[in-house]
Amino acid sequence: MKxxxxxxxxxxxxxxxxxxxxxxxxxxxxxxxxxxxxxxxxQELYRTKPDTRAQISTAPGYAVFSNAxxxxxFVAAGTxxxxxxxxxxxxxxxMNMAEAGVGLGFGAKDYRxxxxxxxxxxxxxxxxxxxxxGGNADAGVKANGKGASVEGEAYYGDVTVYTFTESGIALQxxxxxxxxxxxxxxx
Numbered sequence: 001m002k003x004x005x006x007x008x009x010x011x012x013x014x015x016x017x018x019x020x021x022x023x024x025x026x027x028x029x030x031x032x033x034x035x036x037x038x039x040x041x042x043q044e045l046y047r048t049k050p051d052t053r054a055q056i057s058t059a060p061g062y063a064v065f066s067n068a069x070x071x072x073x074f075v076a077a078g079t080x081x082x083x084x085x086x087x088x089x090x091x092x093x094x095m096n097m098a099e100a101g102v103g104l105g106f107g108a109k110d111y112r113x114x115x116x117x118x119x120x121x122x123x124x125x126x127x128x129x130x131x132x133x134g135g136n137a138d139a140g141v142k143a144n145g146k147g148a149s150v151e152g153e154a155y156y157g158d159v160t161v162y163t164f165t166e167s168g169i170a171l172q173x174x175x176x177x178x179x180x181x182x183x184x185x186x187x
Contacts, residue, residue, distance in 0.1 A: 005065075037082075041064045041066070060123060062084075062117060063113075063115040066112055068110050070108045073110070080113075084126065086123050093182060094101060095180050096181055099176050100176060113162070115162075116159065118158040122157070131179055
């Protein structure tokens with residue numbers, strides 16, 4: 001029962017903070033901040049995995065998210081925001097995300113997620129339903145561009161997912177669920 005209360009408390013705190021994850025500013029300012037994050041994340045991905053540039057340039061769409069994640073012993077939670085680019089339709093969709101999980105670990109990190117959609121249906125399914133479930137194991141210490149982290153790459157049907165740590169310290173192995181949803185304020 002104590003563990004359940006702890007999980008719910010963490011999720012409530014993360015949920016409250018997640019609603020304000022973009023901070024103050026006009027919707028235009030927030031959209032621009034997301035597009036700047038997208039550009040920086042793609043530059044980092046292309047630097048560390050040069051072959052992804054060709055993959056993304058030929059894909060019908062991609063998404064880039066920024067996520068802040070906290071893991072404390074048995075509970076993990078995080079929130080973030082990002083953008084989906086549908087290159088077939090030319091549409092840009094701004095989205096939010098939240099995740100919760102259980103597992104063993106400790107740490108906090110700011111990381112990026114880049115998803116490459118290999119067909120139009122994968123893009124539509126992601127925007128409309130936005131749920132993912134999976135496991136995560138990582139280790140890293142990184143600050144001010146220095147340090148090291150273990151980067152991840154996974155394939156989920158018609159989507160390739162790349163993750164990399166921007167900053168933070170974490171040692172964790174979790175099973176988690178992530179919900180992505182359309183940001184009504186920014187679309």
